[in-house]
Amino acid sequence: MKTVVVYVYAVAGGSRYDDYALRFLESYHAFPPGAEHETIIVLNGIKATSETACLFSSLPQCRFLEHDNSGWDLGAFQHAARKVACDLIVFFGASTYFKRAGWLKRMVAAYNTHGNALYGAMGNRGDAIPAVNVHPHIRTTAFWLSPQLFNQYPMTVTQPEHRYQFEHGKDCLTAWASRSGLKSFVVSWDGEYEWDMWDAFPNGYHRGDQSQLLALDRVCEPPFYPVK
16 A cells, blocks of 8 residues: 655744754654655745755655645645545644654554544544534544545635635535545544544543644644633
């Protein structure tokens, strides 16, 4: 099975995204993925240069895609999925990082167990408060599925405001997968969880020491949004 890891380099968003990229790279090498893969770096709003090539040169089978930054990270993910031929595509947002080796091996194992479905490192069972209006969803900073499935999602993310509809609106990727008859799993080091346990298992997203998370991001750091 051919697996591709996609990381968004969003330097157009400001200097903190350079810090995010360095943390991603440092944690990648400190905690190796444990499974063979190709790496795609989506350059969001910038052109490929010798500096970017040097920055990511240590990643395996690394190549670059340029994107105009429309739709920010999610627009970049959709752009990559349309361009890359593979069996499994794993998406990481700019602030993603790792704290334990073998994260990709675990992701691939879950996919091999359950097949065609939506998978994520973190999930949110939703918040019915009208002012929040967050529907149940797999968080889109670290998620994976087949590119064929991803490319069937009907909305193209071209504006920043589209991102919230895509991630946690009533017609979000997770809801669309469910209506298509597919399951959505949050995958930890020790389990694969459906909706009722997405953000409820011990040491998961915003719980305990979060040591069960395969990948983390900036929202895994204090101050925390209270998960219901």
